[in-house]
Amino acid sequence: SFEFPKATALGNFRPGLDVTIHGFLGKRRDKGSALTFCHVQLGTQNVQVVSSWQEEGSLQHNAHQELKAIPAYSPVCVAGTLQETGKSDNVNAGKTWDLKLRSVQCLNPFPKDIIVSKDAVWPPKSRHLQLRFDPLLQDRLRLRALVAARLSKALRSQKFTQIETPVLFKSTPEGAREFLVPTRRQGYAYALPQSPQQYKQVLMAAGIPRYFQFAKCFRDEDHRADRQPEFTQLDLEMAFASGQHVMKVVERLMNSVFEMLHEDFVPTDFNGTIHPVRKGTSDEPKHRMDVAGNTTDKDTPDAVPGFQKAKPPYSRWSYDYAMSVTGSDKPDLRIQPPHASNIYRVEHLLSKDFVSMITRLEDPIVEACKFRLEGSPHDNGAFIRDFFDNLRNTPQKLGADSTPGVFIFDSSKPLQGLSALGHEGAEGLASIDEQYWQQCEDGDIIMIHARKNEPFRGGSTELGKIRKMIYDTAVEKGCLPKDHSFKFLWVHDFPLFSPTEDDPGQGGAAGFSSTHHPFTAPLTPEDLDLLKTDPLRARADHYDLVLNGVELGGGSRRIHVAEVQEYIMRDILKMTDQGVGQFAHLIEALRAGCPPHAGFAFGFDRLMAVICDVPSVKDVIAFPKSNKGEDLLVGSPTKTTPEQQKTYHLFQKS
């Protein structure tokens, strides 16, 4: 198999032409002993090979025998004559071709011990087979490349310059735990960057007007939901810009991506996943799935409403507003009336008796929200009981502050099923008349939950978590319709600092750390003043972009004045001289006449996961790591050798 003829370019195909094609052999469909069909596929190109013979020992007969001897899924080189095409199933599809077989060469036989079956799911160790036999995964990787190209183009047209920054960086207390790269000089190490943040700020000080980069970032985190130890950021920064300006640029970027999706892709339902199928190709994934030995359950996957263009400007909610009406700093705007209410404060409607039943907190805030599923009161009662039963069996633990009170509104029952609230409470709740709380109807699920009477902290309240989970579960179980729209939202005005918890933060002695990173600028001069008196109340000029409840990325205006940066590190975060000294390069760069600047970073893997409607970033990464940070295909990380241990001064496991 050293030599084989070149393939004929698809663009030159025309009926009657003698061509050579390369690709992987599909399953053969024999029609008796003298006629057989099979597809040969390469990427999105798909040609049906037709082989027949009339005379034993003829060229056709020999080729036919050769074809039959080649295992399915082998790479082949096939020569033959193009025939008038059959019609494609899909009116949007391009031309399809038949090839009358003249000769075939097997370039590497597919082994017998690998069983390719319908619905085969390959273990992570066999990622090469998953990539090979899952056309949706291949599609997602192709789309990922297209989206990246589209974003790069949009950024270039807005005068952004792509600049690479080092991966071998150094350890700084920016916030997360960093991987180290020890050197041969004992006691010295590089660190892998958690983001290109510091280098990009130096670029701003260096007079680069606008920067972007697809950057690999690294965090040695404990394994939280769907995070990878290495991930890809689309990182950007603008000199002489405010946060407002950056948000507009980001909206334009998203618009550009959704314009492409709208024009070129049809969201199509494959067993519940809304997969973007490219228009006008002869290669619907269904077809390729057949070739790969897999099929969908349905003959023709359903097209669902097309990708709408995202219309800027997006809604903007302050962190406090988002937390109060959705209990989350990344609200899913698809959770809305008539199916679900916002969260409303209700403690003024409720009796102390009832409140004391759901919480032991003194003077709590009590909130309620409401769901209207597509079922009878009885069905909905069963749904919500199931939901809470399952919740107890998942790692998602609810806090101990409050037990959720759950009611089904039912006009056939005393006090409409709300009797536990007492007469006044039931009446009050039933008559709430707010914009995002529709009048109660039979079957409505009402949730009541208490929380501490204190300012919002962190990413969500208990009730916010429950509300999102109920919505997702109801959609998954068909109790609510799947909403195919893409709902963007800006969340802004985050607290500048948060009490230090799990993350190492900046290691200062203040008891709190930067909510995002220590370079975030205070929102207003008033917030800068608050640092002296009540730093936890100071707001940051930080903004998160949220899409359907997923944080796509975040950004901020940065501190561009060296004195302010040092003041926050030294006097507010109470970092040591040594800690502040680790940022000397940045402070020095700010000092050299650094202009005001602001930026943003997309979690590119996450953006792709949302666009592709897949539950995990692993589904949009060619070679993802497991939840334990292992690449099970190659088997990394590996045991170090004594020689490596010596070279890089690593302890040997005893």
Added chain:
Amino acid sequence: SFEFPKATALGNFRPGLDVTIHGFLGKRRDKGSALTFCHVQLGTQNVQVVSSWQEEGSLQHNAHQELKAIPAYSPVCVAGTLQETGKSDNVNAGKTWDLKLRSVQCLNPFPKDIIVSKDAVWPPKSRHLQLRFDPLLQDRLRLRALVAARLSKALRSQKFTQIETPVLFKSTPEGAREFLVPTRRQGYAYALPQSPQQYKQVLMAAGIPRYFQFAKCFRDEDHRADRQPEFTQLDLEMAFASGQHVMKVVERLMNSVFEMLHEDFVPTDFNGTIHPVRKGTSDEPKHRMDVAGNTTDKDTPDAVPGFQKAKPPYSRWSYDYAMSVTGSDKPDLRIQPPHASNIYRVEHLLSKDFVSMITRLEDPIVEACKFRLEGSPHDNGAFIRDFFDNLRNTPQKLGADSTPGVFIFDSSKPLQGLSALGHEGAEGLASIDEQYWQQCEDGDIIMIHARKNEPFRGGSTELGKIRKMIYDTAVEKGCLPKDHSFKFLWVHDFPLFSPTEDDPGQGGAAGFSSTHHPFTAPLTPEDLDLLKTDPLRARADHYDLVLNGVELGGGSRRIHVAEVQEYIMRDILKMTDQGVGQFAHLIEALRAGCPPHAGFAFGFDRLMAVICDVPSVKDVIAFPKSNKGEDLLVGSPTKTTPEQQKTYHLFQKS
């Protein structure tokens, strides 16, 4: 400085318009007390601000005083009225603008203790200032982004898909020493990839037809000439392709880049560096250099012959041919008649006596080459004496096998100055009549050198090194004209294996290692057969792309059959089971019906350095590392802390 007005888009500029601009203030040129000029620059945008006043206390007067109070180089926000433009010096340039000052706001004063002077060279620690005040460096970064975009576009149009592969990989004996990334699990580590080679081959096995990626690669090398511990590869791979096919694609890529350079850039001489200046911009670097406080020596830099388009197909030389006629596996094709000859074998022309004078080797190969500089015999003699004197003072050591014999052809002397060769030798040498060896003339420098009589190994012969160094020195000293052309060359048919020297190689017991990497396919079935009998004679299907004596990158057809891959690792390289086992993922992927495939990787930094005519890759990287692998701006690598040592199981320096 929290708030400042937005800038007016350059596209909206028209005379008489009130606008706001952002940028860095240049040096003020006062014309008396009531009139001053200064530029405000941002990136490649440059506006001249004109400030004058007539009445004390007027708005103009106040603005004028404010302007004068702002230190040069500070970031500013300026408002005023656009005026009829003056003419640009450069007919190719776009519009230039004057702005009649109305108000100015300083956004961060440039400190007094940083002295910006003409020709300032900043230490690596102040890379931010070098980036800020060296417009040629900024230009190179912009051009780097443009070239990357152009290459990506060309690859996409040829149906390549950009796919990211992991940076946290694992240690494998691919050839070079790898950096390790220890995990919190004692004794386990990731390794940083020396290239995406193995993952891209898995992608080929996974049915991806064509892949590319701008990939960060890492090698923990001892510090050789102009190498960085991290560098950027443009990496590509094609399924069902031969090396020939890949070479054509690479030529098309280069063509595309040089087309862009030809159309949009003018190579311009700045103090000896031929810098690509973008056409049709109002921002010639000369001008921006003025603003930055620096100027070139000349008022108007010289334009030199334009970028020619590279015309495929490029010449193709076998490794043996390249080594025999240039003594290098990366020949610089600008070294050519009439200025320099090829290398020719001359031992048949020389007496044993003479040969024994220049070498102690038995039965050596003796070679000669010739230079014709632009000087008198006397000047040339001085040049070559200087050259060898300096050589002794550089790290470039010559081997001990032979002393170069150096002669100046001079018809006024006995035997034309070649008397040391004896009558026959002098005659023979003077009468060589070959295509790349012109008849001797007065002043020609003739070099004679001996080497072992054995097949070529490695990157160059002694004479090849000297020939290249003499050429470069002569051009630098003006003894030869600078050749502004770009001369591409393919070098192919490298030996598959080389004796193991410094690099760790594959750690096999064979005494030799893969010349490039252990995945390179033997050139022909005959070379595969040679593995059994004389593996060091087997040729590889490997090809290097060389431009003006610089290796831009290399590629090969890969082994795509698992049995062959295992055979070479186990039986030829004599790797241990454990060593072979580290490649299990690759062998498993090849086994799963992997198609034939071939690829290429550009050293992207090096490509940019050649295009920009700079001596080091450091000049095309925003944040390069020093020759010791240090980032002197941020001060990496750093000392590890006791906590880090504990977390990642590192030895503490005692």
